[in-house]
Amino acid sequence: MGFGKGCHLHLIDGSAFIFRAYHALPPLTRKSDGLPIGAVSGFCNMLQRYIEDNAGPDAPTHVAVIFDHSGKSFRNDLYDQYKANRPPAPEDLKPQFPLTRDATRAFNIACKEIEGFEADDIIATLACQARAASGRCTIISSDKDLMQLVGDGVEMLDAMKNKRIDREGVIEKFGVGPERVVDVQALAGDSVDNVPGAPGIGIKTAALLINEYGSLEDLLDRAEEIKQPKRRQTLIEKRDQIELSKQLVQLDCDMALDFTLDDLEVQDADPEKLLGFLAEMELRTLIKRAADKLGVEAPSLPEPALAAAEDASAAEDIPFDAAKYEWVKDRAALDRWIAAIYKRGYVAVDTETNSLDEMVAELAGICLSVEPGEACYIPVGHKKGASDDLFGGEELQEDQLPLTEVLDALQPMLEDPAILKIFQNAKYDCKVFANYKIAVTPVDDTMLLSYALHAGEHNHGMDALSERYLNHQPIPIKTLIGSGKSMITFDKVAIADALPYAAEDADITLRLWQLFKPKLHRRQVSTVYETLERPLVPVLAQMERYGIKVDRDTLSRMSNAFAQKMAGLEAEIHELAGQEFNVGSPKQLGEILFDKLELPGGKKGKTGAYATGVDILEDLATEHALPGLVLDWRQLSKLKSTYTDALQTHINAETGRVHTSYVQTGANTGRLSSTDPNLQNIPVRSEEGRRIREAFVAEEGKALISLDYSQVELRILAHIADIDALKEAFRDGRDIHAMTASEVFGVPLDEMTSEIRRRAKAINFGVIYGVSGFGLARNLRIPRGEAQDFINRYFERFPGIRTYMDDTKEFAKTHGYVQTLFGRKIHTPEINAKGPRASFAYRAAINAPIQGTAADIIRRAMIRMPEAIKDLPAKMLLQVHDELIFEVEDSAVDATIAAAREVMQGATEPAIKLDVPLIVDAGRGANWAEAH
Incomplete structure (x- = not known):
């Protein structure tokens, strides 16, 4: 027609x-x-x-x-x-x-x-x-x-x-x-x-x-x-x-x-021509589907083609309830799996252990998968249960190969550079294998693949990824080990019960890898994954294994000192309140603030008690002295419970050192976080917080050195937003906060006071986080109107910053993400929301390219550092925001500082040439506080 x-x-x-x-x-x-x-x-x-x-x-x-x-x-x-x-x-x-x-x-x-x-x-x-x-x-x-x-x-x-x-x-x-x-x-x-x-x-x-x-x-x-x-x-x-x-x-x-x-004009398909092409392409599943629609018999494929077609569609065709999981009980089965790995060229690996602390974890079993829907579990350390120590320990369950035999068989493959090992959270498993002197390489990590692809969209744990991308809810670990006081370690689980759980982990990991890896190129994040994520894994693993020495006696003395200072603050608070009350009780504090002192802004929650969170107290601190003292008391209480008391429990009995664990996916921007213990958030604005670092010490005959990027986020802002005044100041080595104070407040440099400079510093760093007049008022404990006037003057003097903020928000609304200078994409799913969620998303979008670029820069430096200091008696121990901590023999301090500084200051190159220089401050000392 x-x-x-x-x-x-x-x-x-x-x-x-x-x-x-x-x-x-x-x-x-x-x-x-x-x-x-x-x-x-x-x-x-x-x-x-x-x-x-x-x-x-x-x-x-x-x-x-x-x-x-x-x-x-x-x-x-x-x-x-x-x-x-x-x-x-x-x-x-x-x-x-x-x-x-x-x-x-x-x-x-x-x-x-x-x-x-x-x-x-x-x-x-x-x-x-x-x-x-x-x-x-x-x-x-x-x-x-x-x-x-x-x-x-x-x-x-x-x-x-x-x-x-x-x-x-x-x-x-x-x-x-x-x-x-x-x-x-x-x-x-x-x-x-x-x-x-x-x-x-x-x-x-x-x-x-x-x-x-x-x-x-x-x-x-x-x-x-x-x-x-x-x-x-x-x-x-x-x-x-x-x-x-x-x-x-x-x-x-x-x-x-x-x-x-x-x-x-639409034409019906010719069954012979269509099915002939699909057969030529060996698309088994589609042949059957098309034949059913056309009402004809599906042609058969020759054996090699059939096998290839099944392989090509395995991830799609095999549901989890039809998966085949094998319990490896003898050497012949183990050798068969190793042969399959060499034939395939890659393998998904997962370890099961008796502890989440990699420094002490012992293997209970190892999981392998080379085909979707097929995996094995090799138990090596499952015990029948705790027995009286008088009888020499715990008896192993039946049908397990000896641990040494399994590791001897697997080690060549795990260390073979021609075989890709795929993990979910590779750092954990690599550290466990390192306990047995096995250096696993090369690795891919589905957690980091997801992070490179989806930062800001969701978390990157295996269960969440499986449910989201494979439409499958993994077996909950609690069904095997229980919870609370009755919880057991995984090595006490019966192998028959452990098998489906453990093997499923390897199967899921392989399927996620097959899904995520080819998307890197399409999403244009291959460079992020290959240069910023994957090569950082062994660097972090080695830093964590090194750990840092912590002096228990110093922590104990600090705890006592904090307790005494808290008592003094309580007395001041009680005097201002006109009565004694439990400062640690939000309910009693709320009654003092809003009922007795009649401060403004009191809001009761569902329980009938007033809200007394940090934001509320910071706001009230501009009106009355008592809320500020409570904030100081709370900070001391947190320092004592979180650090001076808790750090003592994290000192490894064998090494005498604390071994924190870094999380690459903990922040959407690429910043590292750390756990067990968290060393990223030690407060450094207060004298007491800075003193915590005195407990981190060097071994005898060695020193700690600290190398810290100077105002790196402001330098990045000057480059990204193309602010000539800021770029010139950084190139000339001027005091950027004093310069800002002079520009915004009209105060000549020779008349600058520390208070005016402090306010300018708060604005400089505040704009990076999209600070409002309300937020700045809290930070400086000044009236909100005065704080907003400061911000208005700041943008009048540096209009390019406002342009950057507006353009970044617009880009985020259009594309659903923002980007660092190195191509890291931070997704902004809430950017088109309404109300408070949108305000938070705007601030995050403005900050992310700056903070994310800073995070990428120090990652690049960390990745290059092992090669730069390999011939020096030095070890990189910690990363805290823009700072790297090393332990160095006394004789090599200057050489290490020179080598590390060169790496850090040149970390952007050759990929990017910043318009401003990166400056790295260095210090040395017997402890961290002296070094920084």
């Missing part, structure tokens, strides 16, 4: 289908002859699903899959840097491009591409032809560049979200209607396609300008009317660039095509 009124054309964005298919399936999906077919498999599945979903009364009458032609388009003639930043296609994807065209033809769907033009131009021309012929057109794509076509019978469908995009959807995305999308895009540019646009103008600002002036041409003609100087200058000076950008984003709706809409 001829295309006209009543006809419905579907245009499928073929390239989008291909890349989505490639990154959705496990890596190394190949035919029996070695040809990669992961993208082809996914592409065919998507076409089959499309056909099944569009078989109803609103089925299209005409359909085509439109592809980009390899090579350059006419836009490269206009601008030779167009799409210049795009990375080349992965090597294993390149041979699959022509096969996706073959697949489209096998399904008997029109397949179109034209040399010199992009798929978007073909789609634009066909959509406009359909509109002119009074028909309908649905573009199956989420590509924002195609949104300029929406309206008058043309709509888009985001197949991934099953969401239709009409005129209102375009306005929601761009802030303008489809007819003005190209104007907004011309101003905002496009970093993906390397469209230059107008520097400093994003989507939101562009939409405001276009809505105000009507069109891009009118805006440019009236640019002199723009009030903002920088924006006005940009529009005037960059007019040619902006007009070129419009040419680049404007789709060609009038191409000369060698086919017509009538040639795109």
Whole structure:
């Protein structure tokens, strides 16, 4: 039938289908002859699903899959840097491009591409032809560049979200209607396609300008009317660039095509041709599915092809309740697993131990998996239960290979650089193996893969990842070991019960790896994972094993001193309150503050007691002295309970040292956190907090040295926000806080007081965290109005910071993430929320590129450090925010400082050349307090 009124054309964005298919399936999906077919498999599945979903009364009458032609388009003639930043296609994807065209033809769907033009131009021309012929057109794509076509019978469908995009959807995305999308895009540019646009103008600002002036041409003609100087200058000076950008984003709706809409009429698939192609690709599951739909018998595959097809779809085809988990009881079974590992080239590994403390953990068993749905558990230390020590210890359960035999057999494989070992939280398992003198390498870590891909979206523990991405809830550990006082260690669990739990861990790890690893390239975070996450694992593991010496007597003396000072503060608090009460009781404190002293802002919770949290007390401290004293008392109480008392329990009995455990995924920005004990949050603003560091000491004949980045986040802000005054001050080595105080408060440098400088310092660091007048008032314990005046003056003096904040928020709202200078993506899922959640998300988005870049810089330094100090009698022990702590023989202190400083100050290079120098302060001493 001829295309006209009543006809419905579907245009499928073929390239989008291909890349989505490639990154959705496990890596190394190949035919029996070695040809990669992961993208082809996914592409065919998507076409089959499309056909099944569009078989109803609103089925299209005409359909085509439109592809980009390899090579350059006419836009490269206009601008030779167009799409210049795009990375080349992965090597294993390149041979699959022509096969996706073959697949489209096998399904008997029109397949179109034209040399010199992009798929978007073909789609634009066909959509406009359909509109002119009074028909309908649905573009199956989420590509924002195609949104300029929406309206008058043309709509888009985001197949991934099953969401239709009409005129209102375009306005929601761009802030303008489809007819003005190209104007907004011309101003905002496009970093993906390397469209230059107008520097400093994003989507939101562009939409405001276009809505105000009507069109891009009118805006440019009236640019002199723009009030903002920088924006006005940009529009005037960059007019040619902006007009070129419009040419680049404007789709060609009038191409000369060698086919017509009538040639795109829907045709039934030829069963022989379709099934023949699917059989050639060895797509076993899809052959059966397509044959069922066509009502014909599925062809059989030859044995090698069948095996390869089963392997390619194993992760998808094998549900967890059909998984095969083996209890390895003898050497023959163990050798069979080792042989399978060498044949495959990679293995998922998990350890089961009798303790979460890697320094003392002993192996209960080892889990292995090389195929989804198949795993084994090798028990080596399961005991029948505690027995009287008089009888020589605990008896082992039956059917376990000797620990030494298992480790001797596995060690060559675990240390073989040709075999990839895959873990969930690799650092823990590697430290456990290190207890047995096994140095595991190389490793992949699904926890870190998830972190590189999804930072800010969710946590990265195995159970959460399994439920979210595999739709499977793992066996809870509590069902095996119990909880509370009745909890047992894993080595006391019966092996038959331990088997499904332990083997499942390795199986899940392998499936997650197959899902996550190929996504790194697609999400453009391969460099983050390969240069910032994976190589840090062995560095942190070695630091944790070294530990740092802590003097128990010093901690004990501090505890006593803190107790005495707390008693003194209690007396002052009682005097101000006019009565004695339990300062540690929030209920009694609330009654004193709001009932007796009648301070403002008292709010009762569900229990009927007043809220007395830190935020409330900090706010009240600007009104009355008592809340401030309570905060001081609470800080001392925390120092005593969390550090001077608790640290003593963390001193390892054998080493005399504290061995903290670093968490790479603890903060969305890339900052490390530490646990057992937490050494990242020792308060250093108070004298008492700083004194805690006196208990961290060097061994006899050695010293501790501290190297600390000086004001690194402010330096990064100066670079990212392009603040000339700040950059110049850093390059000249000036006191940045004094300079800020002079600029904001109008005080000459020679009249600067410590109090004025302190306030400027609070503002300098506060803006990095999006501080409000309310927050600054709390920090400085001054009235809120005065604090807001300080911030207003600050932004007037440094307007580029406000521009950075606005642009960053806009980027986050548009893309759903922000980025560090090194490409780390921190997702901002709450950025479009309402109310307090949005305010928090804004502050986090502003801070994340700065704090995240600082975190990336010190990670890069840590990764390079072992090589830099390998010939020195020095060990890197701790990382605390922007500081690294080393223990060094006295004779090598100066050499170590020089080597470490060179690494730290050059950590951004060669990847990035900052506009300001990185400066590292160094100190030495018998303890941490002296060194810093």
